[in-house]
Amino acid sequence: MRVAIVSLSSCQGCQMAFLSLGEYLYDFMDENHLPYVPFLLSERELPEVDLALVEGTVRNGDHFKRAREVRGKAERLVALGTCACFGGVQGLADMYSEEGLMRRRFGKGASFEDSPAPVRRLLPLDSYVGVDAYLPGCPPPVDLLKSFLEMALSGALPNRDGATVCSECRVGCLPLPQPGPRRIIEEEAEAGECLLDQGFICLGPVTRDGCGADCPSEHGIPCSGCRGPSAGALAEPFLDPRLESVRRLARATRKRPSEIDGSIKDPAQSFFMHCLAEPLLRRRRPGGTSSYIKRLGER
Ligand code: SF4
Numbered sequence: 001m002r003v004a005i006v007s008l009s010s011c012q013g014c015q016m017a018f019l020s021l022g023e024y025l026y027d028f029m030d031e032n033h034l035p036y037v038p039f040l041l042s043e044r045e046l047p048e049v050d051l052a053l054v055e056g057t058v059r060n061g062d063h064f065k066r067a068r069e070v071r072g073k074a075e076r077l078v079a080l081g082t083c084a085c086f087g088g089v090q091g092l093a094d095m096y097s098e099e100g101l102m103r104r105r106f107g108k109g110a111s112f113e114d115s116p117a118p119v120r121r122l123l124p125l126d127s128y129v130g131v132d133a134y135l136p137g138c139p140p141p142v143d144l145l146k147s148f149l150e151m152a153l154s155g156a157l158p159n160r161d162g163a164t165v166c167s168e169c170r171v172g173c174l175p176l177p178q179p180g181p182r183r184i185i186e187e188e189a190e191a192g193e194c195l196l197d198q199g200f201i202c203l204g205p206v207t208r209d210g211c212g213a214d215c216p217s218e219h220g221i222p223c224s225g226c227r228g229p230s231a232g233a234l235a236e237p238f239l240d241p242r243l244e245s246v247r248r249l250a251r252a253t254r255k256r257p258s259e260i261d262g263s264i265k266d267p268a269q270s271f272f273m274h275c276l277a278e279p280l281l282r283r284r285r286p287g288g289t290s291s292y293i294k295r296l297g298e299r
């Protein structure tokens, strides 16, 4: 099989995950032809391939042309990583006007006249070109990437179904109520106990499974939703990351949902760090992402 890896606007972390496959990468390269992998090869022209793994987002006109080119040359196209699948952390840029964003990143007075025109707002890759399969994660866990590639080589591509991070989590339950809402950057969590029960925002109930839930159950860190919204969170209006997290925190702390909602200092990052650009959540009111989008004409 001829396989290419293509980067749009990205940190290239997903491509690094591919290079972290260890022994399997050598087996994969023995059995397949990789004519275009920028981290490994200096080949500049993208040839026709059977499978293209595309990481990153369409940030400007050049990326759009690139995405169209890949779609035209690839038999099957996979959105690799949460940026490509849901907009990822880059979607947080939609909270700012274009000028505000440039000022925050490069300081006052920076000139970008020669830069390609940016898109008005971030969107997942499938808003621009057809996508045959999705492998979210920031970056995708290496074991998951390996099993995904094995499946792709057998001719099948996994769909977007799946359970949530909570279904993989190995933590205990605490007696309620507990204090909260709490922030992990301000307070330490009790190891081995459910973070939500402890009053922290943990997006495990609305995030797709597949990572092994190591953040909460191994490291005592709340899930930030890096695998993107679960199939249920995308399909069910009342499973919106914000509404569901507030509801669960209200239960854990025995406080009113409005009190919880009003006390979250950074709601966009807390609830939508990896999926602010996802259109299915954006259309949802009042729990959706629309109220955080500041780019012109994009409410
Ligand atoms: S999904 Fe994460 S690792 Fe992959 S390109 Fe985006 S920010 Fe980087």
Ligand code: SF4
Binding pocket: 165, 166, 169, 170, 171, 193, 194, 195, 196, 197, 202, 203, 204, 205, 213, 216, 217, 222, 223
């Ligand atoms: S710690 Fe988070 S992921 Fe684990 S069970 Fe609790 S809410 Fe779910």
Ligand code: SF4
Binding pocket: 165, 207, 208, 211, 212, 213, 214, 215, 216, 222, 223, 224, 225, 226, 227, 228
């Ligand atoms: S627990 Fe959440 S943040 Fe951690 S890897 Fe899994 S999906 Fe990502």
